[in-house]
Amino acid sequence: MDIFLQILISGLSLGAMYAVGTIALSLLWGTMGMMNLAHGGFIAIGGYLAYWCMTVLGASWIFVLPLALAGGMLSGYLMYHLVVRWMFERKEFGVDIIIATVAIAALVENGLLNIAGPSAKRQPFALSGGLRIGDVVLPYQTILTVVIAIILLIVVFYIVTHTKLGIVIRAISQQQTASRLMGVNTRSAFAKAMMLAGGIAAVSGVLVTGATQLFPSVGFDTTIKALVICIIAGLGNLRGAIFMAFVLGLFEVAVQYIFGQRYGFPAMLGLVIVVLIIRPNGLFGKATVDRV
Amino acid sequence: MTHAMQVSNLTAGYGRRQVLHNVSLDIEEGQVVGIIGPNGHGKSTLLKVLSGLVPVTSGQVFMGGISMDGLSAHGRVEQGLVQIPQGDLVFPDMTVEENLFMGGYLAQGRSEIERRLERVYDLFPRLAERRPQIARTLSGGERRMLGIGRGLMSEGQVVLIDEPSLGLAPKVIDMVYDVLAKLRSVSPTLLIVEENPVRLQGIADHIYLMDNGEFVWNGTPGELSRNSDLIATYLGT
Amino acid sequence: MSSSAKQAKRREIWRDFWIGLGFVTIAVLIPLFDPGNYVLSQITLFFIWAAVVTQWNLVFGVAGVYSLAHMAVFAVGGYATGMMGLYAGWNLWAALPIGALAAVIASLLIGAANLRLRGPYVAIMTLAIAQVMYSLIITDVECFIYQGRLCLNFTGGSKGLIQYGDFGFRDLLGFKYRIWGDYYLSLVLLILGMLFSLFIIYGPLGATFRALRDNQICAEARGVDRVRSQLLVFALSGIFTGLAGGVYAGVQRTIGPDMLSTTLLLFLLSMMVVGGRGTKWGPILGAGALMLVDTTLRDFGQIRVAGLSLIILLVMIFLPRGLVGLVDDIFRWRPRSRWEDGAEGGEERFDFREYQRLRNPKKTPFGTARNNG
Numbered sequence: 084m085d086i087f088l089q090i091l092i093s094g095l096s097l098g099a100m101y102a103v104g105t106i107a108l109s110l111l112w113g114t115m116g117m118m119n120l121a122h123g124g125f126i127a128i129g130g131y132l133a134y135w136c137m138t139v140l141g142a143s144w145i146f147v148l149p150l151a152l153a154g155g156m157l158s159g160y161l162m163y164h165l166v167v168r169w170m171f172e173r174k175e176f177g178v179d180i181i182i183a184t185v186a187i188a189a190l191v192e193n194g195l196l197n198i199a200g201p202s203a204k205r206q207p208f209a210l211s212g213g214l215r216i217g218d219v220v221l222p223y224q225t226i227l228t229v230v231i232a233i234i235l236l237i238v239v240f241y242i243v244t245h246t247k248l249g250i251v252i253r254a255i256s257q258q259q260t261a262s263r264l265m266g267v268n269t270r271s272a273f274a275k276a277m278m279l280a281g282g283i284a285a286v287s288g289v290l291v292t293g294a295t296q297l298f299p300s301v302g303f304d305t306t307i308k309a310l311v312i313c314i315i316a317g318l319g320n321l322r323g324a325i326f327m328a329f330v331l332g333l334f335e336v337a338v339q340y341i342f343g344q345r346y347g348f349p350a351m352l353g354l355v356i357v358v359l360i361i362r363p364n365g366l367f368g369k370a371t372v373d374r375v
Numbered sequence: 376m377t378h379a380m381q382v383s384n385l386t387a388g389y390g391r392r393q394v395l396h397n398v399s400l401d402i403e404e405g406q407v408v409g410i411i412g413p414n415g416h417g418k419s420t421l422l423k424v425l426s427g428l429v430p431v432t433s434g435q436v437f438m439g440g441i442s443m444d445g446l447s448a449h450g451r452v453e454q455g456l457v458q459i460p461q462g463d464l465v466f467p468d469m470t471v472e473e474n475l476f477m478g479g480y481l482a483q484g485r486s487e488i489e490r491r492l493e494r495v496y497d498l499f500p501r502l503a504e505r506r507p508q509i510a511r512t513l514s515g516g517e518r519r520m521l522g523i524g525r526g527l528m529s530e531g532q533v534v535l536i537d538e539p540s541l542g543l544a545p546k547v548i549d550m551v552y553d554v555l556a557k558l559r560s561v562s563p564t565l566l567i568v569e570e571n572p573v574r575l576q577g578i579a580d581h582i583y584l585m586d587n588g589e590f591v592w593n594g595t596p597g598e599l600s601r602n603s604d605l606i607a608t609y610l611g612t
Numbered sequence: 613m614s615s616s617a618k619q620a621k622r623r624e625i626w627r628d629f630w631i632g633l634g635f636v637t638i639a640v641l642i643p644l645f646d647p648g649n650y651v652l653s654q655i656t657l658f659f660i661w662a663a664v665v666t667q668w669n670l671v672f673g674v675a676g677v678y679s680l681a682h683m684a685v686f687a688v689g690g691y692a693t694g695m696m697g698l699y700a701g702w703n704l705w706a707a708l709p710i711g712a713l714a715a716v717i718a719s720l721l722i723g724a725a726n727l728r729l730r731g732p733y734v735a736i737m738t739l740a741i742a743q744v745m746y747s748l749i750i751t752d753v754e755c756f757i758y759q760g761r762l763c764l765n766f767t768g769g770s771k772g773l774i775q776y777g778d779f780g781f782r783d784l785l786g787f788k789y790r791i792w793g794d795y796y797l798s799l800v801l802l803i804l805g806m807l808f809s810l811f812i813i814y815g816p817l818g819a820t821f822r823a824l825r826d827n828q829i830c831a832e833a834r835g836v837d838r839v840r841s842q843l844l845v846f847a848l849s850g851i852f853t854g855l856a857g858g859v860y861a862g863v864q865r866t867i868g869p870d871m872l873s874t875t876l877l878l879f880l881l882s883m884m885v886v887g888g889r890g891t892k893w894g895p896i897l898g899a900g901a902l903m904l905v906d907t908t909l910r911d912f913g914q915i916r917v918a919g920l921s922l923i924i925l926l927v928m929i930f931l932p933r934g935l936v937g938l939v940d941d942i943f944r945w946r947p948r949s950r951w952e953d954g955a956e957g958g959e960e961r962f963d964f965r966e967y968q969r970l971r972n973p974k975k976t977p978f979g980t981a982r983n984n985g
Contacts, residue, residue, distance in 0.1 A: 118732045120739075169929045177732045178678045182885055183928045189878050190921035197914050254466050254477050261464040264426060266452030266481040266529060303874070307743055310736045314729075345751035349744045356725045356737070363728035 088219045090336050096225040096294065098332025099232035103287040104309030105316070105324040106239050107280040113256040113321075114276045116177055118310060120184040121162065123302025124191030125155050125281050129288025130206060130297045131195055137207040147208045148231075148286055155285025159277035162187060167277065168270065188303065195299040202298070209293035228290045235283055236325065243321070248275055308348065315355045317365030327366065331355075377439070379404040379533050379564040380425075380456075385434035387424045393432065394420045395588045402533070407565045409575035409596075412585035412609065418568045419461055421585070422535045425566075426458035427451045438533060453481060457531035461538050463518045465525065467511035471502055474510050474521055478528030495524040498554055516547035523554065533564045540574055552578065572599055572606075584609055621814075628810060628892060635896070639799050643792055652791050654907055656863060659798035662899035663805040663856045665883045667849040670809055673890030674818060675845040676825030678731060681722045681738035683880065684745050685850050687871040689715035689857025691767065694867045697776030699757070704777055708858040715854020716847050723846030727839055730828075746872035772868020779862045794863045801859050805852040806896065812848065813892055821845055825890075875917055879906070882924045888934025897935050 104122065111117045129151040136142050136150050166187065170179050210223035243249040251272050254262040263269055284302075292301055312331055316323035331351050339347040358366065382400040386393060394417045402408050410418050423429040425436060427448035436443040438456055446454065466474050475495060479488045496503035499520045505513060510521060519539065526534060539555065540548040556578055558565065569575055575582060576596045584592040584599075586609055592602075599605065639659075643652060668682040693711035696702045702710075722741060726734045749767045756766035767773070781793025812818050820841050823831040832838055861867040870876060879902065887898020905923060909916045931938055 116732075118736060166925060166929065170932075173932060175932075178735065179928055179932065181678070181732055181735045182881060183925055185874070185878060185881070186921040186924035186928070189874065189917050190925075193915065193917040193921065197918075250469075250473060250477065251480070253469065257466040257468055258464050260428065261460060261466065262477070263428065263448040264452065264458050264460055264464075265477050265525070266449045267477075268447070268449045300874075304743070307736070307740050311740050314733050314736060345748060349748060352740050352744050359737070360725070360728060363730075 085218045086340065088216070090340050091333070092219070092221055092225060094333030094336035095329065096228050096332075097336055098329035099229045100287065100291055100294070100305065101309050101312055101328035101332050102325045103232045103235050103283060103290075104305055105313050105328050106236065106321065107283040107287070108306075108309055108313050109321050109324050110239070110243075110252070110276055110280050110283075112313065114252050115167075115171070115255075115273055117167065117180045118177070118184070119280065120181060120306060120310075121187035121191065122184075122280075122284050122309065123300070123304075123306035124188045125158055125284030126288035126291055126302030126305060127191060127195055127299060128158055129155055129285030130292035130301060131199060132285065133208045133289040133292070134199075134204060134206060134297055144208055147289060151285040151289045152282045155281040155283070155288075156278040157281075158285070159279070159281025160274060162281070163274045163277040167273070171273070188306075192299045192303075199299070203296040204298070206289070206292040206297050208289055224293055228294060231286070231290055235286065239279075239283065240321075242279070248272070248279075252276055304348075308351070311352065311355055315358055315365055317367040320365070320367045323365070323367030377404050378402065378437070379406070379439060380566070381435075381437040382425070383435050383437075385421075385424065385436065386432045387420065387429055387434075388432060389429070393588070395424065398434070398585075398588070398590060400583065400590070402564055402566060404532075404564055406580045407559060407567065407578055409572070409579035409582045410566065410568045410585055411570065411572045411575065411582060414570055416586055417588040418570075418585050419537055420588075422458055422537050422566070422568055425535055426456060428458075452529060452531070455530075455532040456535070457526050457529050457533070458535040459523055459526035459537065459539070461541060463515070463522060465510045465513075465518050465521050467509075469510055470507050471505045471510060471513070471521055472507065474525050475502070475528050478525030479530075481529060491528050491530060495527055498527070498557060499524050516543055516550065519543060519547070519551060520554070523551070527558070531563065533566065534558075535566045535568075537568050538570065539567065540569060540571075548574065572596070576600065625814065631893060632806065636799075636803060640796075643795055649791055652795050654903060656791070656795045656798045658899055658903040659795075659802040660856050660860050660863070661880060661883060661903070662896045663798070663802040663859075664853055665880055665887070665895035665899050666802075666805050666809045667851075667853045667856070668880065669884055669889060669891075669895045670812060670821075670849045671845055672884060673894070674813060674825070675821035675842070676890075677723075677726070677842060677845065678735040679722065679726070679738045679846075680735050680877065680881075681742045682849070682853065683872055683877050684738075684742040685715050685719045685722065685853045686857045686860075687745070687867070687869075688718040689850075689854030690861040690867040690871060691773065691857070692854070693858035694773040694776045694861045698773060704779055704858070704862045708855060708862075711858035711861075712851050712854035715857060716850035719846045719850030719853070720843060723843050727842060742872055742877070746869055749869040749872070768868065770869060772866055772870070773861075774866045776861070776865075778865050798859055798863065801852070801856060802896075805856070808848075808852055809895075810892060817841075817844070817848075878917070878920055878924070882920055882927075885924055886927050886931075886934055888936030891934065891936040894934050894936040897939075901935060 104126075107125075108119055108122055111119045132151050132154045133147045136147050137144060166183055167180065170176055170183060173179055210227055213220040213222040214226070215221075241249075243252060251262070251267055254265070254267065255269060255272055259269065288302060291305060295301065308331075309328070312327050313324050315331075316327040331354075334354065335347040335351045338350040342350070378401060380400070380402040382398060385398040386396055388394040398421060400408075410421065412418055420429060424431055425443075427443070427446060427450070431444070438451075438454060441454060443451055443454070443456070466477060469477070472492070475492055476488065479491050482488050482491060501517060502520055502524055505517060510518065513521060523536070523539065526536070536555070539551050543551065552574055555565070555567070559578070567575060567579065572582060579596055582593065582596055582599050583590050584605065591609065592599075592605055594602075639655075642655065664682070664686055668679075671677050671679050671682065689711040692714035693704060693707045696707035696710050697704050700707075722738060725741065726737055729737060750770040752765045752767045752769045754765060755763040757764050779793060779797060782790045785793050812821075820831075820836055823834075823836055824838055824841055828838065857867075857871075883898035883902045884895055885898070886901055887894030887896065902920075902923075905919065906916070909919045912919070927934065933940070
């Protein structure tokens, strides 16, 4: 029973992290048809900003999340204007942007490696200790992660369903030509979507690194897993992706407990491949026509 | 009379393939102009060029004396030039009301949007009934009305309509054209593209005939119906 | 095919023949000028990487299946060759075909896992597969055999495999000329791999792959069997990739999980991108260019990866068709680019990106300026 509870708790907190990652990724896929492999770079930027904020600047923890948010948004803005907008016009944008974002991820990783060094650091923005429930300890960091993840989810859902930016984002993802004919400035909408995605990713980076450790390539694994989750849910389906994030988080943790740490991701990927062979558009996706 | 829109010597196309050759067009304010011609001869391309979706190779477009050169599609909407695209380019996963809201995207203020919504609902009572319905579940005719209603939400001075009758049952086409006739009294200058001139007879002031990317004839609907040679040559009826 | 098209094709084949002959002549002669062991070993590496990229290009560029697991196929070839040497005690020459076979099987499996996915999805899934393989290897700590008191993992774990022998050039040619053996072996590998890829590109298979890449629905409607074609291109590209893996294992005398690292993936990806994906000579041109850059950057080891990333980004932005595209533009051979093929859809197949590109022709100066004529 205790093991079951332990798996449940770890699985949920892992799932919460994946969920946050999938939001940012689905957002960009839905609006721009862009698979953002540089997502991990945003995560690392958020983590290091938090670290520098508290250790180098010695600032209070209150500033950490706003700083990460601002840093992530700035990164998203720069990425759009320095790279994405020049390629968006192309027919092969879908694959070009994957290559480009892999390069951006490597660039960020290498930059952080040179600035901060390769050694893993402890994220100061983290809670120690935990809540005892019977024999199981529920770490405060897990609670914090889940709470902030839920807040992020709510904020994004609010933005997408209730704000002008949200309705524009949905409009573009559904019918780009019509959106332009309604007077939507798609470029500025894309820049905003990337800022939003960057901000979310950086904030999630603070949480991810609080649970693990801080090193330059910290975001890469999460990115790949979150993308895989997006694909299995049916890309662009936000609700499905969040649901699958929790399901696969639980699955991964369960496999790790039963068969050993190293088999978690392989088992999850195997499951995903089997599901995709049966349902190539994902579990909740609908068949779509190529954008190109 | 003032010119609502002037097009002079327009040449445009896709890549190396030129679709439009030296097209010139004059629309006066409050006029309804029809463009007819066989399919695949550049009518839709002309509208896309006017609305800024397809770039101009050479030539100029003026609206109310203002040059549209270099303006992006959304910039042209801001200037009051609205295109209602061909087919069902509604936002499929949004409700009817959200679709209309997107149409009034550039409108400022809640009350202004409400006013425009009321106007569209007056024109299309059917849409008012379907307010909360997801657009994808509408019938073809309803979707066309939604498309037109959405275009009217931006209250542009010049509205370009691409084949409003395409793929609809005759009865629904009648309804659509009833609304377009009503529009004459409310709004503005219309440019309607159709494959067949029959529908335009009662509504258009002036008709242009496009063939192979060029205007080969223009005149009033009455002149067109008297010119049976022309109809036989280009429209095959 | 009309006679003029046939003639054009014949001209193109002759052109490729002369380019290839020139390249091979220079490559054969280089060691005679005794440029030193460092240069020779760098060129050897260039041959191997170029051979890998020519095969990857078949999948990624020609068939348009965006697999990022190609280095995993390469690693399987290398590992299988090394393992045959280490565990079965085979001579590496004999192990090479086993390595190729293993790579073909691995490639087929990867192709099969992605059969029903499209475009960018494939890129993510294959990247995930490669990443899983990497993590499984570096976390491999179980003892497979004992060498004395030393515990060896099946895959060699994070340290990789060593001491499985080499191609025996030292005994054959003597210590000094051992490197010549490696050099010419790799050159032969590249020549055969390149011929193989040219053979496919010019043949009916190449036409099939391109048809699927450019318009899948249309190709399938005309009776092209997509499943069979995709499995075929994965299997075919696996052959020389696996051999390259084996040759690499024999030349380096070690093979480890860094074959699956993102850095190396990025390195080879940039070769393909810089050269020009989907082109015939792009892989070799790109591999050469990147090896030059890499040798230069090696003195600035810290920023090597950053340099590579910047090169990829700049090429992606300014030269989307790569160096071959640039050369094409300069010499105006201009075989119709893939881009224009797609643009030929007529007015009803309007494409927003096309429009944007045309509207802002200066945005990618080298990539689009030519489209205005």
